[in-house]
Amino acid sequence: MTRQFKSRLFNSAVVAALLIATCVMIGLIMTIFIKGAPAISLDFITAPAQNFGAGGGIAYQIIGSLIMVAVAACLVMPMAFGVSLYLSEFVTSAHMKKILLTALLTLNGVPSITFGIFGLIFFVYGLGTGISWFVGSIILAMMMLPTITLSTYQTINSIPTIYRENAYALGMSQSQTIWHVLLPQGFHGAVTGLLIALARAIGETAPIMFIATAFSGVSAPRGLNEPVSTLPTHILALAQQATNPQALQNGWGAALTLMCLVLFFSLTALIFRYKLQKGQTL
Amino acid sequence: MIITTRAILGSIFCFAFSATGLTACTASDVNKVAISGSSTVMPIIATAAEDYRAHHTDTRLIVNAGGSGVGISQLGRGQIDIGMMSRDIRPKEYEQFKGLDFTVHAIGRDAVIPVISSEVYDAGVTHLERKQIAAIYRGEISNWKDLGGPDKEILVIDKEASRGTRQVFMEYILGDKDGLAKGADLVLGSNNEEQTALTQSDSAIGMLSLAWLDDDVRGLSLKLEGGQIAHPTLDHVIDGTFPIVRDLIVVTTQNSSSEALDFISFLKSDAGQTIVSKTGYIPLSSSSSSSSSSSSSYY
């Protein structure tokens, strides 16, 4: 086998791989859109589900999903800021930093159902809260923490030291530096991380399916101790009726809606990140 | 620019937070009844809940599935007000929740039918004996041709062990409600899922409740000991010929709220029982043996 032959072989393999991968991914997205588009209508999005989801729409599922992730975001943001500031300002030994960062990244790799089981044992059984959307938000917040922390940490850490030195030279204390110098510039990183984490959290099923959700009869929750219905768990229920054409149709519609929400968050994150890169001056 | 962005994002956050906070703190003038359990009973409860809600706007009924096992265990732990079950409560469960008084309310009757894919049914396999079905589930028979059907491998669909439907079925077929089905190929959960899998296959056998039979999922008739054929029809179930039957029950404890008990009386009333038969089950009054045939008029 001549070098040229091997080279041509490799080139074709590479191009073929890219083509296959592209076709698969495009096919995936197109399937969701094509199958889901017929189900989408204003009615679908604003009407409550009926008849096991085979009829009606997904209004309360959308509301449930949004409420859960919104509250989860509120819970996790202070934590993420705190941990990332701790890592960048209060931890001085590089060794310690590496360990803590590895710990965070490892937390990111924990299977999502593990969080669900933890929520079940700790909150639902242990603390006796029962099926509660708020517990679901807490669990989602725990899942979102590593992503947001890492993103915020990277942004704050990459603020050149000279900013801090200038601030200290002017007599600002550490907390003043944090509030007036670091946080304003690190905020973008936090928001980007938040959007990425939201995109992931809104699509999660396993952590919340047995601690926060119910199937029918739920509307907007009136207390902390109630279940909600969310898009991913609704899709799960509909997928189990895959041979009922209406249910399946609604399932695709719900999947498309979920995709659109995820895409919205992801795209916003991307745009934010590029704006951040462009807007960063020194 | 940063200030403006921050202001916008900050206000979105505050809005979201206060919106959720407000909804969370709204005076609960609304009474909540949490119901969960058998996926067989759920269609009745879900439909009845929609009707009930129309007349009782101050009561919220939240319905979940999960299986009869989940129903009784959540009820025992006090997480729900009403547990739906498609089998009787086991002594072990009475034992487990000793401090509670379970009140069993029957709201209908149902049969568990051995079902097969329509292709096999149309090819001639329309009735089987108990021991043949047992042999299939134990893995001793694996091809439909041994039973007079087409030459296809049998896809044996089993259910999760905690499901009431399975326990009732296995009690009759294998003689042991927790019997192991060595010949099983798939293990599924709710009635919905089983129906889906049976429809997707053309050589499957499974177990479903009466209300889920349709053109793609045909019920087998049972050839009983005396040679009589019991059809999976409403008449044979009502007059007792078809042997695999169970009461559909809802269970409460002494801690269940009065709204819960009110909903249960609705279920037992004429309006509720109409829903039972519309969903495909057998209402209380037409069954020959029922534990409470007091169907009062509710409205």
Next chain:
Amino acid sequence: MSTQPDIAPRWPTFFFKRVGVTRLAIYTSVAVSALSILAICLTLILNGLPILGQGGIHLLTSDWNPASGHYGILPMLYGTVTVALIAMLIAAPLGILSAIAISEYLPRAFRIPVKAALELLAGIPSIIYGLIGIALLAPFLSDVFDLQSGRTIFAGGILLAVMILPTIVTLSEDALHNIPHVYRETGAGLGYYRYEIIKDILWPIAKSDIIGAMLLALGRALGETMAVMLVIGSIDRIPSPLTNILSPGQTITSKLGREISETAFGSPHFQALIFMALILLVIAVVLTASAQFMTKTETRLVD
């Protein structure tokens, strides 16, 4: 207050500094985060390890029958490993070659949109994969391979492969792209073909990062629940020729997803399930941590 600088702080720092609230807040959040991680580990350990005390060796059988007290977890382990293996065998070559294509072969202008698209794809929720699996893939497989049911280990593997593909491509592409151009130019100057540059120059440098990416993807594949739960068949059995991936099976995540909410809390059944969750957690943590170690090895790059 003469020591106050001219850029006098408004509230909140005025107040915060007085009370040290900022520092308190930071320490609190770190404590809460650390405690929650600890809580997760402790909960699983406390609820799962007791099963070892009751004849732990019996866990290593393949007979799972809670009614008779048998908790053999081998079928679940086998299914988890096999599904992840299939996913890696499909996605790794495809992913690495695609990454090479994007980094080395694709014109510069395409890179940013492609990377953006990959990030968006990596975020597709797993339940949607499950829906596609049960509605499209399983019937397709049962037609193509003439099976009784398309709910097989193979179906789970394919879905996972598509799930982890974007992750592998993105991370590998980053690894390759970070190598300065000098390396490539040197190789071209020596008369190397592009394929030889990749094989002899770039691959040894990017290797550890790419392996780290694969470990990360493997960890994700092992821990995935929804995509496999619907299409795996959920039968607690090891397929009889071990390599028959066209038969239904069971994974740890699918078992947990289906049974955890139906099991009585604290019973041996529950403990056995939590024990499996513990095993899963340990494997995932080990994989993710090793991925970190692989990507941290810094080779001195000429710049």
